[in-house]
Amino acid sequence: MLSVEENELLTRVGPGTAMGNAFRRFWLPFLLSDELQVDAAPRRVRLLGEDLIAFRDTEGRPGLVDRYCPHRRADLYFGRVEQCGIRCAYHGWKFDVNGNAMDMPAEPANTPLLSEAKIKSYPMRDWGGVLWAYMGDPATMPAEVPQFEWGTVPAHRRVVSKRLQQNNYAQAVEGGIDSSHVGILHSLLEPEPEAPFKQRQLPIVPNLPLMAKDTAPRLFVRDTDYGFMIGARRNASEAEYYWRVTQFLLPFYTMIARWDGEPIVGHAWTPIDDYNTWTFTMTWHPERDFRDGERDPHQIHVAVEDEVDFLPTANIKNDYLIDREHQRLHSMTGIMGIGAQDAAIQESMGPIVDRSRETLGSADAAIVNFRRRLLKMAREMEAGVSPIAPAQPDLYRVRSAGMVLERGVDFAEGLADRMKAG
Numbered sequence: 001m002l003s004v005e006e007n008e009l010l011t012r013v014g015p016g017t018a019m020g021n022a023f024r025r026f027w028l029p030f031l032l033s034d035e036l037q038v039d040a041a042p043r044r045v046r047l048l049g050e051d052l053i054a055f056r057d058t059e060g061r062p063g064l065v066d067r068y069c070p071h072r073r074a075d076l077y078f079g080r081v082e083q084c085g086i087r088c089a090y091h092g093w094k095f096d097v098n099g100n101a102m103d104m105p106a107e108p109a110n111t112p113l114l115s116e117a118k119i120k121s122y123p124m125r126d127w128g129g130v131l132w133a134y135m136g137d138p139a140t141m142p143a144e145v146p147q148f149e150w151g152t153v154p155a156h157r158r159v160v161s162k163r164l165q166q167n168n169y170a171q172a173v174e175g176g177i178d179s180s181h182v183g184i185l186h187s188l189l190e191p192e193p194e195a196p197f198k199q200r201q202l203p204i205v206p207n208l209p210l211m212a213k214d215t216a217p218r219l220f221v222r223d224t225d226y227g228f229m230i231g232a233r234r235n236a237s238e239a240e241y242y243w244r245v246t247q248f249l250l251p252f253y254t255m256i257a258r259w260d261g262e263p264i265v266g267h268a269w270t271p272i273d274d275y276n277t278w279t280f281t282m283t284w285h286p287e288r289d290f291r292d293g294e295r296d297p298h299q300i301h302v303a304v305e306d307e308v309d310f311l312p313t314a315n316i317k318n319d320y321l322i323d324r325e326h327q328r329l330h331s332m333t334g335i336m337g338i339g340a341q342d343a344a345i346q347e348s349m350g351p352i353v354d355r356s357r358e359t360l361g362s363a364d365a366a367i368v369n370f371r372r373r374l375l376k377m378a379r380e381m382e383a384g385v386s387p388i389a390p391a392q393p394d395l396y397r398v399r400s401a402g403m404v405l406e407r408g409v410d411f412a413e414g415l416a417d418r419m420k421a422g
């Protein structure tokens with residue numbers, strides 16, 4: 001439970017907020033790389049509550065600029081992307097990806113405005129199939145984006161998708177680190193459903209017998225420089241524990257526990273504004289090509305209506321296509337797909353959950369730690385102390401892991417090798 005003030009501090013990310021300012025110290029993923037094509041239509045972007053326009057110039061460089069032209073504030077979405085810049089359709093002012101004015105056809109040829117006028121622009125990176133922006137103080141811009149393993153594998157060994165989620169980023173992250181819902185929200189009932197429903201909701205956990213042996217795992221949360229790791233411990237035998245370890249990485253990344261040899265799945269929950277989030281889902285295999293069905297294990301990626309708004313086909317307006325007969329007979333939710341089930345339940349709390357009205361239990365230890373960590377970061381930012389993780393992109397080279405260990409072995413030590421990304 002948080003006070004109303006703490007909840008505000010945690011969830012408000014717009015310009016001038018402490019959390020928004022802290023997030024601006026990180027590179028932020030916000031578009032898929034192929035959303036921007038050379039000299040093609042620009043994209044409307046909203047990021048941390050700011051309205052912007054993204055485009056890719058003739059040289060292939062991505063640019064992110066203010067949505068509104070500094071001349072008389074026309075919307076640059078209607079502009080023309082041409083010859084290494086974007087030209088406002090109203091009076092033709094043209095800007096490059098760095099925000100410099102290139103041309104003002106309606107002004108005298110020697111106008112000083114040409115060297116004086118600038119449009120606000122933010123640096124971008126194109127890495128791992130994703131476009132990233134840095135919206136903070138240029139003096140503290142990290143040289144590299146976080147070096148997640150999914151960005152370093154060959155492109156055919158990763159799948160990156162994006163969808164709109166209509167709620168605050170924090171409750172989405174809290175869903176991503178909430179291990180105690182997995183065996184309940186995503187569960188199937190007896191008798192198991194038939195195809196095609198079953199294929200869409202295979203058990204999320206490859207080692208169900210071990211999970212079933214002990215349904216109330218003990219959680220151990222351990223802070224790290226990148227965020228924290230969560231060890232979920234279940235009894236496996238008299239002498240052994242079954243451990244599943246997942247990570248939270250600052251400021252809004254989560255991973256799903258991996259079983260040996262399987263692909264790994266992670267999420268980025270990028271705040272569009274206080275009420276909307278881009279949910280990026282990454283599946284990758286660090287060692288080999290995908291086999292059948294592995295590109296989207298358990299339908300964690302969600303089908304979207306189009307690649308402009310990225311609104312899921314099953315969404316809040318159609319009750320996520322809930323099938324009450326399936327819910328009665330076969331599954332907890334009657335909603336198809338793990339990703340859609342997560343989205344439904346996270347959006348069901350409203351755009352910003354009122355954390356002053358919750359009742360937390362011991363299974364919520366990771367959620368408590370997430371809030372503590374982020375509130376600390378925001379308060380430090382208010383006091384002028386920047387987060388340290390962005391300057392250390394190699395901190396992000398980690399993997400989730402799952403393994404049976406002898407009872408006396410510390411999980412972080414016993415799994416250390418498996419949690420290192422290649």
Ligand code: FES
Pocket residue numbers: 069070071072073074088089090091092093
């Ligand atoms: S408003 Fe953009 S050039 Fe005039």
Ligand SMILES: [Fe+2]
Pocket residue numbers: 175181182185186338342
């Ligand atoms: Fe889930």
